[in-house]
Amino acid sequence: MTDIRRTILWVIFGFSLVMLWDQWQVYNGRQATFFPSGKPAATAVAPGTPASAPVGVPGAASVPTTSTIAAATPPGGAPAATPGTQAIARERTTVSTDVLRVTFDSEGASIVHTEFPKLAGEKPGVPYVLLDLSANRVYVAQSGLIGGDFPTHKTPMAAVPGERTLKDGANELSVRFESAVQGGVKLVKTYTFRRGAYDVAVKHEVVNAGGAPVSPQLYLQLVRDGNPLPGESSFYSTFTGPAVFTTEQKFQKVEFSDIEKNKATFEKASSSGYVAMVQHYFASAWLLADGVKRELFMRKVDNNLYAAGLITGLPAIPPGMSQTVESRFFAGPQEEKTLEQIYPGLDLVKDYGWLTILAKPLYWLLDKLHGFIGNWGWSIMALVLIIKIAFYWLQAKGYESMAKMKAINPKVMQLRERFKDNPQQMQQEMMRIYREEKVNPLGGCLPILVQIPVFIALYWVLLSSVEMRNAPWIGWIRDLSTPDPYFILPVVMTLTTMLQTALNPVPPDPMQAKMMWFMPLIFSVMFFFFPAGLVLYWITNNILSIAQQWLINVRMGVPPEFNLPKFKT
Numbered sequence: 014m015t016d017i018r019r020t021i022l023w024v025i026f027g028f029s030l031v032m033l034w035d036q037w038q039v040y041n042g043r044q045a046t047f048f049p050s051g052k053p054a055a056t057a058v059a060p061g062t063p064a065s066a067p068v069g070v071p072g073a074a075s076v077p078t079t080s081t082i083a084a085a086t087p088p089g090g091a092p093a094a095t096p097g098t099q100a101i102a103r104e105r106t107t108v109s110t111d112v113l114r115v116t117f118d119s120e121g122a123s124i125v126h127t128e129f130p131k132l133a134g135e136k137p138g139v140p141y142v143l144l145d146l147s148a149n150r151v152y153v154a155q156s157g158l159i160g161g162d163f164p165t166h167k168t169p170m171a172a173v174p175g176e177r178t179l180k181d182g183a184n185e186l187s188v189r190f191e192s193a194v195q196g197g198v199k200l201v202k203t204y205t206f207r208r209g210a211y212d213v214a215v216k217h218e219v220v221n222a223g224g225a226p227v228s229p230q231l232y233l234q235l236v237r238d239g240n241p242l243p244g245e246s247s248f249y250s251t252f253t254g255p256a257v258f259t260t261e262q263k264f265q266k267v268e269f270s271d272i273e274k275n276k277a278t279f280e281k282a283s284s285s286g287y288v289a290m291v292q293h294y295f296a297s298a299w300l301l302a303d304g305v306k307r308e309l310f311m312r313k314v315d316n317n318l319y320a321a322g323l324i325t326g327l328p329a330i331p332p333g334m335s336q337t338v339e340s341r342f343f344a345g346p347q348e349e350k351t352l353e354q355i356y357p358g359l360d361l362v363k364d365y366g367w368l369t370i371l372a373k374p375l376y377w378l379l380d381k382l383h384g385f386i387g388n389w390g391w392s393i394m395a396l397v398l399i400i401k402i403a404f405y406w407l408q409a410k411g412y413e414s415m416a417k418m419k420a421i422n423p424k425v426m427q428l429r430e431r432f433k434d435n436p437q438q439m440q441q442e443m444m445r446i447y448r449e450e451k452v453n454p455l456g457g458c459l460p461i462l463v464q465i466p467v468f469i470a471l472y473w474v475l476l477s478s479v480e481m482r483n484a485p486w487i488g489w490i491r492d493l494s495t496p497d498p499y500f501i502l503p504v505v506m507t508l509t510t511m512l513q514t515a516l517n518p519v520p521p522d523p524m525q526a527k528m529m530w531f532m533p534l535i536f537s538v539m540f541f542f543f544p545a546g547l548v549l550y551w552i553t554n555n556i557l558s559i560a561q562q563w564l565i566n567v568r569m570g571v572p573p574e575f576n577l578p579k580f581k582t
Contacts, residue, residue, distance in 0.1 A: 197223020390486025
C-alpha cells in the first residue's frame, strides 16, 4: 500500500512539474510549451487594402479618439484627396543599404517590407524578411497626424526623386516623401539610412500651409497580425508580440490575447522609452528622444491585427511656419551589442525573462569566447566548462554526499528488509545510520538546486541569441539554432543522461528507483526537438558531470559502479 501511495505521489509530482513549466512559459509571455493554443489565421490584406485605422489612446482625454481620426479616412478606406488636387497613384519605393532593404508604400510613406541581405531567410539564397504586407503576412510601420483633418498613414505621399541605393564610399542616404496639403497641413517625412545600421532616422516635418494655427499630434505605430511564426516549435517557443520600455516601468511585454480581451497592462504615458514588436531573433521599434512626452497605446484594430505605438503632441504651429519631430525606426536582428548602442534598454527586446541578471553576463562571456575561438559550437562547450569549474567545489560537496550514500546503501537495504513490516522503525534506524555516518540525504540535491538558475539562464541565452542562426559547428551540424537533422546529438544526450543516472546511488524505495530512470528518459525525449546548440550545451554538461562524479568517487574510495534499472517488483 505504501508503494502504491508513493507511486501516485510521484506521478502527481511529475505531472505538476510539467504543468508548472507550462505555466511558467505562459507567465513569461511565451506560448505554452506542452499545450500551446492555436491562433486564428490572419485575413489576407491586399496591398491596396488599409491595414488599420490610426489609433489614439483609449480613455485619454488629451488624445483624440478613433472617431476623431476617422474623418481623415472616408468610408470604404479610400485615401482622402484634398479638394482641387489630384490623387497620387499607388506605388512602391525601395531603398537599399549594405545591411537593409526597405520598401515604402506611397500611401502614407509607410514601411511595408524589410529584408536583410546579409541574413539568410527560411529558403536558401533568400534574405530574411521581417516586415511585410502580402496575402500571407501583415507587419507594417506607419505614422501620421491626428487632431484634425490632417495627413495620416492613408494619405498619398510622393517620393522626391533621388538616390535609392547607398553608393560605395557613402555613409548616408536619405529619401523624402511629401503629402499634398490636407486640412491646411503638409506632412514631409525624411528617412535617413546609415551604412551598417539597422536603425533609420525619421524626421516628420509638419508645415502649416493654412491661415490659422494648428496643433496636430504625431502617431508612430507598428501593426502586425497575431499569427505564430513559420516553423515555430511548441517545445521551445519564444515570445511574439508587442512590448514597451519606459524609464519608470522598464520592459513590459504584452500578449496579443491580453490586448484582445482589453486586459493589457503597461505604462500608458512617459517621457522616455520606445514601443516594439518582438519575435524570435528579430524585432522592430519606434523610438523618440528622451524628454519628449508621449502616450503609449496597444489595441486590436482588425481581424487578428494588432497595433502598438506612441503619440506625441506638437506645439501650436502658426500659419506659414513648420515644426519638426525627430524619431528613429529600428528593424533588425536582436544583436545585443548593436541594440545597446542604439538606445539604452533596447537590448531588452532580446528577452531572457526573469533571469536577465544572470543571462546577460553569460552572454557577455560567450561572446568573448567566440571572439577568441571563432566557432559558436566550441564556444558553448568552453562556456559550460568554465561554469563547471566555477561550481566545482559546490558540485564536489554534492557528489561527496552521493558517494557516502552509495557506501552506506547496503546497510540501508538491509534495514529495509529487516523492518519492511514496520515503516516507522525503519525510518528511525535509517536516520540513526545517517547520523552515525554523517550523511545528509539531501546533500546531493542542494548543490544542484543552487546551479539550476545559472543553467536555465544559459538555456535562454542560447535560445535567444540570433548569433546561433545558421552558425555551424562541425560536420553535419550546419545550424545551431535548428534541431540535429540526424538526431545524433539527442541520442548522445540521452545516453549520457542514462550513464549519469546509473552512477547515482539507488534510492531505497523501489518506486523511487524506477522514477529515477523514467524522469530523465522523459526529459531526454524533449531534446529531440530542441536546437542543436542547446543539446550540445547539455551534452557537455553531462559529460563533465560524469567525469567529476567518477573522480570524486575514486578519491573517496567508493568504486564507481553502474546501477542498472530493475523494473521487476
